[in-house]
Amino acid sequence: MPAPEVLLVLKILATVLILVLAYFFSPVILRFLIVDKEGNRVPPGPPIRYAFLRKYAERALDGWAKQYGELFSIWMGSQLFVVVSEPTVAKDLLVANGAIFSSRKRYFMKNQVILKGRAITASEYGNRWRQHRRLAGLALNAKSMEGYAAMMDYESHILINSLYNEGLQGKLPMNPAHFAGRFALNNMLIMSFGIRTTSASDPLVSKALDLAMEFMDLTGPWSNCIDFFEILQYLPSKKRTRGQRLHDALIDVYGSMILDFKSRMLAGEEVPDCLVKTLLENQETEKLDWEDLCMLSAVFTLGGVHSTSGIIQWFLALIPSHPEVLHRAQNDLDQVVGRSRWPTFEDEANLPYVRAIIKEVQRVHAPFWFATPHCASQDFTYKGMYIPKGTVVLLNCYTLHHNEARYPDPFKFNPERYIDDKLSCSQSAKLSNVMDRDHWTFGAGRRICPGLPAAERELWLAISRLLWSFDFRALPDEPISLEEYDGLSGRTPIPFRLCLTPRFEGAGDIIDTVEEMVL
Numbered sequence: 336m337p338a339p340e341v342l343l344v345l346k347i348l349a350t351v352l353i354l355v356l357a358y359f360f361s362p363v364i365l366r367f368l369i370v371d372k373e374g375n376r377v378p379p380g381p382p383i384r385y386a387f388l389r390k391y392a393e394r395a396l397d398g399w400a401k402q403y404g405e406l407f408s409i410w411m412g413s414q415l416f417v418v419v420s421e422p423t424v425a426k427d428l429l430v431a432n433g434a435i436f437s438s439r440k441r442y443f444m445k446n447q448v449i450l451k452g453r454a455i456t457a458s459e460y461g462n463r464w465r466q467h468r469r470l471a472g473l474a475l476n477a478k479s480m481e482g483y484a485a486m487m488d489y490e491s492h493i494l495i496n497s498l499y500n501e502g503l504q505g506k507l508p509m510n511p512a513h514f515a516g517r518f519a520l521n522n523m524l525i526m527s528f529g530i531r532t533t534s535a536s537d538p539l540v541s542k543a544l545d546l547a548m549e550f551m552d553l554t555g556p557w558s559n560c561i562d563f564f565e566i567l568q569y570l571p572s573k574k575r576t577r578g579q580r581l582h583d584a585l586i587d588v589y590g591s592m593i594l595d596f597k598s599r600m601l602a603g604e605e606v607p608d609c610l611v612k613t614l615l616e617n618q619e620t621e622k623l624d625w626e627d628l629c630m631l632s633a634v635f636t637l638g639g640v641h642s643t644s645g646i647i648q649w650f651l652a653l654i655p656s657h658p659e660v661l662h663r664a665q666n667d668l669d670q671v672v673g674r675s676r677w678p679t680f681e682d683e684a685n686l687p688y689v690r691a692i693i694k695e696v697q698r699v700h701a702p703f704w705f706a707t708p709h710c711a712s713q714d715f716t717y718k719g720m721y722i723p724k725g726t727v728v729l730l731n732c733y734t735l736h737h738n739e740a741r742y743p744d745p746f747k748f749n750p751e752r753y754i755d756d757k758l759s760c761s762q763s764a765k766l767s768n769v770m771d772r773d774h775w776t777f778g779a780g781r782r783i784c785p786g787l788p789a790a791e792r793e794l795w796l797a798i799s800r801l802l803w804s805f806d807f808r809a810l811p812d813e814p815i816s817l818e819e820y821d822g823l824s825g826r827t828p829i830p831f832r833l834c835l836t837p838r839f840e841g842a843g844d845i846i847d848t849v850e851e852m853v854l
């Protein structure tokens with residue numbers, strides 16, 4: 336017979352175990368208990384609560400979508416998620432009922448520790464978000480975009496030039512990630528701060544890319560148990576320390592750029608139009624404090640870095656194993672543009688296959704398989720399924736992008752499927768028949784990415800010029816993985832190397848006619 340003390344310990348352990356099991360299996364009961372006035376239950380879903388989802392969470396979600404249907408629910412710790420996996424449901428909830436499904440959950444790590452409730456992407460739906468969106472809109476409207484057009488053209492030239500020279504005209508295999516990252520970063524710095532990095536070795540490039548990666552890794556919809564188990568929020572943890580450090584680094588790096596810009600304004604210098612100019616000019620009337628300025632400009636900038644650079648990297652990862660795609664695109668470029676100049680943004684409408692390649696890369700390798708989660712700001716019942724206020728609503732882009740009915744043979748990289756699609760992604764997102772929409776890479780509804788036109792222009796310039804300039808060769812003993820990826824929310828390929836050889840004699844003459852400039 337064990338001693339009474341041992342029995343007591345065993346009893347306590349058994350009770351704890353029962354409580355833990357009850358907690359994790361409580362969805363079985365909650366699915367009957369949580370109902371609206373008519374008795375409608377939450378959408379179907381797995382019977383247990385999850386503490387975290389394994390790497391490549393999109394595969395688990397895709398499996399559940401097949402098992403439970405177009406709208407299913409899942410508990411992550413205390414948080415109820417509803418996952419949207421079908422285009423008409425996405426439209427019905429996020430677009431038609433955008434007044435209800437356009438908020439954001441106050442994630443502990445992302446919204447509270449890192450962004451301290453600031454920044455457009457973290458703002459709950461309401462006046463503050465409208466203010467942020469209006470300010471971002473001023474930096475991204477059609478007139479502002481015209482102002483950035485020449486610089487984006489120039490940055491794409493610098494991108495091609497640095498790949499050409501650093502890769503010794505194709506003799507040296509290279510990892511394109513840093514260069515694609517710098518291209519996207521420079522475009523964002525121009526739009527946000529009116530500045531650019533003047534060489535690939537500028538320390539700001541690595542610093543900003545590292546901060547963007549850390550932000551993506553700490554802020555995924557499932558990355559942190561601490562977001563869903565409130566008790567952990569009262570305890571010190573490594574993740575929380577990383578989040579706090581990231582907050583401080585964002586203030587440090589982006590705050591000092593704001594101070595530099597402000598001192599130029601105060602000195603009477605003519606400063607370029609950009610987001611920070613708009614913010615500083617409107618700081619008093621809009622009642623923006625120092626942290627608002629830092630977080631708005633930091634998140635705006637880093638939001639457009641890994642996403643755009645990721646798509647360029649996925650394009651480069653895909654193209655060596657799809658020579659038929661490459662040859663057709665290069666043939667079209669030769670026919671439409673010729674070899675005595677390279678493509679400009681104005682050529683876009685005349686090169687439908689190149690545009691189709693870009694759309695297809697965005698479909699098969701969206702940088703965010705779950706966009707940025709929305710949150711329900713009211714109770715809502717959809718087709719007999721109850722979505723309580725506070726539910727996080729997730730766009731399951733992976734399943735949406737592999738929908739057999741919309742994209743036959745969905746796992747095949749096949750740009751041909753977009754050949755008759757003459758719309759830009761911005762136009763396509765507004766189509767009334769949502770089954771015709773090109774893809775969901777930029778989100779949906781009122782929170783749809785406001786940087787979409789900027790991203791489209793950048794991607795066109797980079798990808799059409801890469802196709803015009805180079806042949807692409809993978810290394811026989813370094814296969815490029817198209818299945819695995821880096822990043823917990825923003826996805827980029829596992830680092831890879833390839834050789835970029837000029838496609839014809841004379842290409843280098845055009846590629847080499849550019850020099851780094853200081854703004």
Ligand code: HEM
Pocket residue numbers: 455456457468471475526635638639642643646702703706707708709776777778779780781782783784785786787789790
């Ligand atoms: C290929 C590149 C890009 C991709 C794939 C992308 C994707 C996204 C997605 C999925 C969202 C969330 C949408 C939603 O909640 O439904 C978003 C939001 C946002 N994006 Fe982008 N983005 C890209 C480039 C950019 C650029 C270049 C900028 C700035 C110039 C930008 C600025 C923003 C901002 C400010 C938000 C927050 C909007 C809000 O919460 O209201 N993005 N983006």
